[in-house]
Amino acid sequence: xxxxxxxxxxxxQVRRDIVRMTHGAKSGHPGGSLGCVEYMVSLYFDVMDIRTxxxxxxxxxxxxxxxxxxxxxxxxxxxxxxGLFSVDELSTFRKIDSRLQGxxxxxxxxxxxxMASGSLGQGLSVATGAALTKRLNGDKHLVxxxxxxxxxxxxxxxxxxxxxxxxxxxxxxATIDWNGxxxxxxxxxxxxxxxxxxxxxxxxxxxxxxxxxxxxxxxLRTLETAKTYTGQGQPIVILMKAHMGYGxxxxxxxxxxxxxxxxxEQLADALSQLEETLGDY
Amino acid sequence: MPMIDLQQNEKKETRxxxxxxxxxxxxxxxxxxxxxxxxxxSLRLNDFIKHFPDRFFNAGVAxxxxxxxxxxxxxxxxxxxxxxxxxxxxxxxxxxxxxxVAYANKNVKLCASHAGLTLGEDGATHxxxxxxxxxxxxxxxxxxxxxxxxxxxxxxKAIVDHEGPVYLRxxxxxxxxxxxxxxxxxxxxxxxxxxxxxxxxVACGHMVYKSIEAAQQLADxxxxxxxxxxxxxxxxxxxxxxxxxxxxxxVVTAEEHQLHGGLGDAVAHVLTTRHxxxxxxxxxxxxxxxxxxxxxxxxxxxxxxxxxxxAIEKVLTRx
Numbered sequence: 311x312x313x314x315x316x317x318x319x320x321x322x323q324v325r326r327d328i329v330r331m332t333h334g335a336k337s338g339h340p341g342g343s344l345g346c347v348e349y350m351v352s353l354y355f356d357v358m359d360i361r362t363x364x365x366x367x368x369x370x371x372x373x374x375x376x377x378x379x380x381x382x383x384x385x386x387x388x389x390x391x392x393g394l395f396s397v398d399e400l401s402t403f404r405k406i407d408s409r410l411q412g413x414x415x416x417x418x419x420x421x422x423x424x425m426a427s428g429s430l431g432q433g434l435s436v437a438t439g440a441a442l443t444k445r446l447n448g449d450k451h452l453v454x455x456x457x458x459x460x461x462x463x464x465x466x467x468x469x470x471x472x473x474x475x476x477x478x479x480x481x482x483x484a485t486i487d488w489n490g491x492x493x494x495x496x497x498x499x500x501x502x503x504x505x506x507x508x509x510x511x512x513x514x515x516x517x518x519x520x521x522x523x524x525x526x527x528x529x530l531r532t533l534e535t536a537k538t539y540t541g542q543g544q545p546i547v548i549l550m551k552a553h554m555g556y557g558x559x560x561x562x563x564x565x566x567x568x569x570x571x572x573x574x575e576q577l578a579d580a581l582s583q584l585e586e587t588l589g590d591y
Numbered sequence: 592m593p594m595i596d597l598q599q600n601e602k603k604e605t606r607x608x609x610x611x612x613x614x615x616x617x618x619x620x621x622x623x624x625x626x627x628x629x630x631x632x633s634l635r636l637n638d639f640i641k642h643f644p645d646r647f648f649n650a651g652v653a654x655x656x657x658x659x660x661x662x663x664x665x666x667x668x669x670x671x672x673x674x675x676x677x678x679x680x681x682x683x684x685x686x687x688x689x690x691x692v693a694y695a696n697k698n699v700k701l702c703a704s705h706a707g708l709t710l711g712e713d714g715a716t717h718x719x720x721x722x723x724x725x726x727x728x729x730x731x732x733x734x735x736x737x738x739x740x741x742x743x744x745x746x747x748k749a750i751v752d753h754e755g756p757v758y759l760r761x762x763x764x765x766x767x768x769x770x771x772x773x774x775x776x777x778x779x780x781x782x783x784x785x786x787x788x789x790x791x792x793v794a795c796g797h798m799v800y801k802s803i804e805a806a807q808q809l810a811d812x813x814x815x816x817x818x819x820x821x822x823x824x825x826x827x828x829x830x831x832x833x834x835x836x837x838x839x840x841x842v843v844t845a846e847e848h849q850l851h852g853g854l855g856d857a858v859a860h861v862l863t864t865r866h867x868x869x870x871x872x873x874x875x876x877x878x879x880x881x882x883x884x885x886x887x888x889x890x891x892x893x894x895x896x897x898x899x900x901x902a903i904e905k906v907l908t909r910x
Binding site for chain 1: 624645646648650651653655656657658659660661662663664665666667668669671686687689690691694695696697
């Protein structure tokens with residue numbers, strides 16, 4: 311059983327990393343990053359079976375793909391805190407000659423990254439392909455992926471949803487960050503996603519709803535439940551209701567923090583709300 | 592070297608060369624997988640599909656997803672060959688190729704049939720003439736345009752051993768099969784098909800045979816034409832171009848592609864930066880095609896044997 315307190319201490323430090331990285335870069339996307347901390351910490355520190363000696367092929371280990379690449383700060387922080395590279399490198403985020411590109415990239419060979427993302431809507435196809443190769447290779451490990459909800463407006467997601475169900479890709483657990491916000495405003499104002507649960511179900515996916523994606527025990531429980539549905543001929547999706555900007559009171563549930571970094575005062579305010587548990591980079 | 596015998600050549604589809612090579616690869620390479628977007632038959636993949644159903648994935652009419660799935664399948668060591676018509680495998684999915692294949696530098700082989708005007712009666716919506724330009728602009732991408740059945744088959748077998756993204760472009764109709772059977776394909780190496788001293792013709796794809804025809808017609812006028820089959824557009828065999836133009840002093844390029852962005856531009860770049868020399872470009876003149884037979888279209892849009900002859904005669908006046 312996972313040590314919830316331990317995971318929550320990691321989460322607090324990851325949130326500090328996120329606000330400090332975006333402040334340091336004077337750019338980046340803190341909102342979605344903060345909202346997905348519990349999910350990412352759960353995956354990397356409890357749920358996934360991964361190796362810290364990184365290989366691109368990732369054989370005999372679980373894989374993770376980030377489709378909504380703009381929330382790279384949370385991924386970079388979790389990868390560093392998990393030991394894939396030095397936490398000191400987090401200070402280079404979005405700066406010249408860095409391996410920590412604004413959006414995840416493979417060209418700089420940052421351990422943990424297996425696919426470039428940023429142009430939205432491509433990650434579900436990629437994760438599906440990686441899952442197919444695991445199946446062909448007789449590798450029983452799983453593939454996880456994370457997607458924004460606004461990103462589902464890209465039609466390629468639904469091509470991938472059709473493909474994964476048709477080809478019975480049942481070693482894939484996709485999660486949607488269902489925070490209801492996108493750059494221009496609430497998703498139901500910009501382009502209503504409708505009944506996501508019914509849509510994925512209609513496409514042939516096993517669909518789970520995670521009511522509170524910022525409640526660590528519930529996130530863990532849902533991911534563990536999802537794992538029990540693998541190997542049954544259907545891809546699996548978790549619709550995760552999370553709060554953009556969670557953990558920083560002036561950012562939470564406000565789409566304006568999608569892609570704006572905190573200034574000096576706002577950083578100090580944010581850090582005062584987040585305990586330093588593992589040491590800042 | 593022996594002259595290409597214009598009388599004796601059988602006609603075969605380049606796409607059949609691709610399909611036959613895939614069947615052979617399937618037998619010897621367990622790591623090869625094939626994807627298509629509802630065009631497996633058109634890509635002549637029936638033998639692969641029949642014998643290796645576990646390594647064949649139909650994506651339906653959804654090319655963007657197919658390219659993404661192919662990129663993902665490389666992770667874990669598979670070598671995906673993603674197939675469709677050239678129009679749907681380049682322009683339609685450019686951003687997917689750019690991010691998930693080229694920028695991510697994944698070992699995906701994009702194999703496209705029905706390129707250019709010779710697709711014929713389906714008309715301009717399907718006759719892509721911009722794909723070579725689109726693909727050669729992408730960093731990490733290798734671009735190959737073989738000339739006939741034999742060379743398409745050889746190129747298909749060669750790219751499996753090349754680590755990195757490849758765009759392999761071939762066509763629909765039966766065309767003369769004149770390259771030596773069984774000759775291996777070297778990526779980035781041009782082939783001199785006919786030696787000459789007055790003018791260099793650099794051609795790719797279906798225009799290689801047209802260029803040989805033009806050269807043999809001009810031999811009767813005592814014009815000595817060197818014909819180079821430039822099957823790899825990127826990386827371009829600059830050495831072969833320079834070696835030839837140092838001898839001949841002028842160049843004609845010939846391609847089934849738009850004037851802009853293709854082989855002509857690539858060769859012009861070499862000439863302007865390394866060895867300035869007159870060049871004429873045989874290509875489609877910044878226009879879309881239309882319905883018609885391949886022969887009618889090549890004649891109407893200025894990429895037929897007489898057009899190569901005219902370009903040679905013109906460039907000779909500029910030396």
